Amino acid sequence: MTDRLFIFDTTLRDGEQVPGCQLNTVEKIQVAKQLEQLGVDVIEAGFPISSPGDFNSVIEISKAVTWPVICALTRAVEKDIDVAAESLKYAKHKRIHTGIGTSDSHIKYKFQSNREEILERAIAAVKYAKRYVDDVEFYAEDAGRTDNEYLARVVEAVIKAGATVVNIPDTTGYCLPDEYGNKIKYLMEHVDGIDKAIISTHCHNDLGLATANTLSGVLNGARQVEVTINGIGERAGNTSLEEISMILKCHKLDIETNINTTKIYPTSRMVSSLMNMPVQPNKAIVGRNAFAHSSGIHQDGVLKNVSTYEIMNPKDVGLDDNSIVLTARSGRAALRYRLSVLGVEVDDEEKVDKIYQKFLKLADQKKEVNDDDILMLAGADIAETRAVKLDFLQVTTGMGVRSVASIGLDISGQKFEEASTGNGPVDAAICALKKIIQKHMTLKEFTIQAISKGSDDVGKVHMQVEYNGHIYYGFGANTDIVTASVEAYIDCINKFKR
Ligand code: KIV
Ligand code: ZN
Numbered sequence: 348m349t350d351r352l353f354i355f356d357t358t359l360r361d362g363e364q365v366p367g368c369q370l371n372t373v374e375k376i377q378v379a380k381q382l383e384q385l386g387v388d389v390i391e392a393g394f395p396i397s398s399p400g401d402f403n404s405v406i407e408i409s410k411a412v413t414w415p416v417i418c419a420l421t422r423a424v425e426k427d428i429d430v431a432a433e434s435l436k437y438a439k440h441k442r443i444h445t446g447i448g449t450s451d452s453h454i455k456y457k458f459q460s461n462r463e464e465i466l467e468r469a470i471a472a473v474k475y476a477k478r479y480v481d482d483v484e485f486y487a488e489d490a491g492r493t494d495n496e497y498l499a500r501v502v503e504a505v506i507k508a509g510a511t512v513v514n515i516p517d518t519t520g521y522c523l524p525d526e527y528g529n530k531i532k533y534l535m536e537h538v539d540g541i542d543k544a545i546i547s548t549h550c551h552n553d554l555g556l557a558t559a560n561t562l563s564g565v566l567n568g569a570r571q572v573e574v575t576i577n578g579i580g581e582r583a584g585n586t587s588l589e590e591i592s593m594i595l596k597c598h599k600l601d602i603e604t605n606i607n608t609t610k611i612y613p614t615s616r617m618v619s620s621l622m623n624m625p626v627q628p629n630k631a632i633v634g635r636n637a638f639a640h641s642s643g644i645h646q647d648g649v650l651k652n653v654s655t656y657e658i659m660n661p662k663d664v665g666l667d668d669n670s671i672v673l674t675a676r677s678g679r680a681a682l683r684y685r686l687s688v689l690g691v692e693v694d695d696e697e698k699v700d701k702i703y704q705k706f707l708k709l710a711d712q713k714k715e716v717n718d719d720d721i722l723m724l725a726g727a728d729i730a731e732t733r734a735v736k737l738d739f740l741q742v743t744t745g746m747g748v749r750s751v752a753s754i755g756l757d758i759s760g761q762k763f764e765e766a767s768t769g770n771g772p773v774d775a776a777i778c779a780l781k782k783i784i785q786k787h788m789t790l791k792e793f794t795i796q797a798i799s800k801g802s803d804d805v806g807k808v809h810m811q812v813e814y815n816g817h818i819y820y821g822f823g824a825n826t827d828i829v830t831a832s833v834e835a836y837i838d839c840i841n842k843f844k845r
Contacts (some may be wrong), residue, residue: 514553
């Protein structure tokens with residue numbers, strides 16, 4: 348009989364913890380709705396006690412989404428659980444995810460405690476969460492490095508206390524696939540009442556083993572996997588949803604999920620674009636080169652029969668052949684269709700028109716407007732509502748001359764202009780900007796990336812600016828990289844805490 352594997356998506360919690368990947372509530376709702384379309388069973392929507400923003404996002408996602416279970420993370424702390432329960436009040440199906448570190452390292456250094464005390468705290472947290480919801484998931488943080496005998500005692504105790512799901516995280520990404528699989532097997536064989544709960548995997552990718560470890564966990568009895576889109580997450584990331592889903596589709600393991608794999612690619616693009624987190628070109632399933640056959644021998648084989656070098660159909664992951672077809676001659680209908688393929692439903696005609704006008708402007712600058720460009724245009728609205736906006740920028744630069752920039756900013760409706768010289772065009776523009784925004788800010792990191800090919804491509808800029816002891820992450824995109832750089836700097840400024 349085919350077994351059902353539950354997909355628990357933590358893109359909006361573990362994924363969103365990544366510096367620079369923070370989304371606002373509107374963006375999180377957009378991702379959550381797309382995850383619902385994709386067919387995930389559980390959406391971990393946030394860690395509500397961590398910030399008012401996270402609290403609010405869990406509330407709004409709960410209202411926006413119907414089918415998936417909405418899950419909120421807590422520590423094994425009563426206040427955390429109270430706040431999580433409050434944030435879930437609108438969820439149609441709700442789960443509290445509570446837990447505590449169980450490895451000797453966590454017990455000794457993080458909690459200055461002992462195994463017995465941690466066991467009691469775990470039981471108490473589950474019982475406390477049960478006052479609010481039926482569905483309680485317990486995580487044994489750093490289970491990957493926790494002694495199996497003690498882990499089995501904890502798992503047995505929390506199931507007895509009412510946990511419906513028990514998560515066995517390899518928090519540090521340390522385990523080898525056999526070791527992680529054997530851990531799950533050990534629990535399946537040694538925990539009394541294990542059939543009353545679902546065992547979940549949650550693997551990190553520090554050694555590049557997250558997917559292998561997750562699969563090993565599943566083959567040994569885990570029936571829920573915690574994953575993220577594009578494998579984003581703390582440090583080297585989490586197990587990627589697309590890899591696990593396609594492994595189960597390509598191999599006959601008698602394990603099925605509810606994932607509509609044709610939604611994988613649009614979801615990947617949406618998350619990458621909203622989080623300003625590029626997908627590495629050779630990333631399995633969703634990387635730009637994942638289905639590109641470049642060597643002559645491979646191309647020849649594929650032309651004779653695709654099965655020679657292709658183990659899955661690109662259409663099965665939602666990659667259609669005409670993903671780069673929008674040009675200056677495309678109409679609103681083509682744009683709206685492309686937006687919907689990418690998971691962006693724009694029901695307001697005025698908004699479509701606004702995006703379309705920006706699209707025409709961009710299409711004038713570059714021959715083909717690709718999916719990344721479109722997602723960027725659809726998200727550009729947010730920039731328009733920010734306090735500091737770039738009004739104009741003019742730069743003179745060249746070999747053997749000092750660059751000169753003049754800049755105009757609109758700050759809450761008031762216009763400011765300044766000019767400066769600099770070591771290069773970006774330096775000149777930022778020096779001019781700093782004459783207007785007179786704050787002590789330091790550029791810490793600056794990366795420029797061209798997305799596809801061609802000298803007319805949109806340049807994407809990521810920046811980190813330090814201000815008042817905090818690091819702020821900014822993003823800008825433009826066919827002109829100096830403008831993109833200034834926009835990224837302004838994006839940082841708009842995030843400064845006042
Ligand atoms: O990696 C981890 O241990 C976690 C838990 C909080 C579930 O993300
Ligand atoms: Zn994690």
